[in-house]
Amino acid sequence: MAIINNTSLKPFNTFGIEAKAQSYCAISSVEMLKTILKEQHKNPLFILGGGSNMLLTKDIEALVLHINLKGIETVSETNDIVVIKAMSGENWHNFVLWCLQNNYGGIENLSLIPGNIGTAPIQNIGAYGVELKDVFVSCEAMHIETQTIKTFTKADCNFGYRESVFKQDLKGQYIITSVNLELSKTNHQLHTNYGVIKKELETIGVTTPTIQDISNAIIAIRQSKLPDPKELGNSGSFFKNPIISTEDFALLEQNFPDIPSYKISDKTVKVPAGWLIEKAGFKGKRFNNYGVHSKQALVLVNYGNANGKEIFELAQLIQKTIKRLFNISIATEVNII
Ligand code: EPU
Numbered sequence: 066m067a068i069i070n071n072t073s074l075k076p077f078n079t080f081g082i083e084a085k086a087q088s089y090c091a092i093s094s095v096e097m098l099k100t101i102l103k104e105q106h107k108n109p110l111f112i113l114g115g116g117s118n119m120l121l122t123k124d125i126e127a128l129v130l131h132i133n134l135k136g137i138e139t140v141s142e143t144n145d146i147v148v149i150k151a152m153s154g155e156n157w158h159n160f161v162l163w164c165l166q167n168n169y170g171g172i173e174n175l176s177l178i179p180g181n182i183g184t185a186p187i188q189n190i191g192a193y194g195v196e197l198k199d200v201f202v203s204c205e206a207m208h209i210e211t212q213t214i215k216t217f218t219k220a221d222c223n224f225g226y227r228e229s230v231f232k233q234d235l236k237g238q239y240i241i242t243s244v245n246l247e248l249s250k251t252n253h254q255l256h257t258n259y260g261v262i263k264k265e266l267e268t269i270g271v272t273t274p275t276i277q278d279i280s281n282a283i284i285a286i287r288q289s290k291l292p293d294p295k296e297l298g299n300s301g302s303f304f305k306n307p308i309i310s311t312e313d314f315a316l317l318e319q320n321f322p323d324i325p326s327y328k329i330s331d332k333t334v335k336v337p338a339g340w341l342i343e344k345a346g347f348k349g350k351r352f353n354n355y356g357v358h359s360k361q362a363l364v365l366v367n368y369g370n371a372n373g374k375e376i377f378e379l380a381q382l383i384q385k386t387i388k389r390l391f392n393i394s395i396a397t398e399v400n401i402i
Pocket of ligand 1: 191192193303304305337338341348362363384
């Protein structure tokens with residue numbers, strides 16, 4: 066088994082942070098995963114997927130298992146729908162493109178999200194009115210301690226806003242090996258409610274959009290405000306949008322009449338953290354070689370060779386400032402390691 070000692074994790078995290086793994090192994094088959102877990106499950110392990118949702122603040126004193134399982138296959142299909150099984154190491158956006166080539170609809174709004182298939186259910190990735198749970202059927206995952214494979218249905222996963230059972234009760238217990246998604250072959254349900262999507266479709270001159278047009282629009286929108294990790298290290302939204310009570314929101318609105326919000330229930334609203342951070346004066350602020358992105362305040366960026374600890378300190382400063390100014394606690398979306 067190819068275990069390498071003292072390896073740099075810089076190429077494997079989209080923030081581009083330098084940190085060392087005590088040891089590292091790329092996992093290319095389910096059998097290999099089973100074998101290595103049998104040997105190593107009692108030792109400290111760190112499971113690495115696409116590395117797009119973490120901030121490394123220190124070296125990893127563990128064996129890093131880099132999940133590289135590949136493969137896409139059709140599980141079942143009718144004239145209208147298809148169920149596709151994708152292995153967890155497949156790149157998410159490449160999978161979206163593969164679906165578009167086959168005219169399979171359902172995840173076009175999730176174009177260009179960084180990361181891998183296997184990490185998509187862990188935080189129930191979402192963008193522009195669609196979440197993974199909308200197309201999710203089930204996933205298979207290996208229990209680290211016993212190396213048995215369990216199938217998790219949608220109900221088992223307990224999905225919420227950027228949440229699932231894998232971040233809660235079962236945290237650190239399973240490694241997702243594959244995901245089954247149900248996609249449309251005909252009569253695609255388009256999600257164009259977001260104002261920015263409508264505007265972008267108008268700009269590109271499309272009146273009756275296809276799933277490919279929606280994907281093109283989303284790609285253009287994302288590229289206009291979210292930095293490409295290949296050019297500027299980042300982990301997408303660093304914070305979650307906070308959900309607060311309608312009473313607290315009413316009080317805030319008295320002081321900040323232009324504060325945006327989205328109704329979640331009769332008692333709660335979601336407030337864009339990007340707006341709060343911008344209002345607090347952080348948008349576009351640069352500190353040495355890290356900072357807050359100039360086009361989307363929810364994204365923290367590494368201008369090159371930044372240290373994870375420094376970025377974490379900036380995140381804490383932002384959290385404290387938002388608490389002081391608005392009395393709102395904003396939680397990180399990114400996993401701080
Ligand atoms: N806003 C500002 N200033 C900013 C950024 C945002 O005022 O610098 C306000 C604006 O009012 C804007 C609103 O926030 O209308 C919403 O902004 P945006 O559409 O960019 O979405 P978001 O709520 O900031 C969320 C997701 C993104 C996802 C977009 C689109 C979270 C934590 N983030 O961002 O997801 O792409 O919606 O659906 O829910 C990610 O998770 O990494 C991610 C990028």
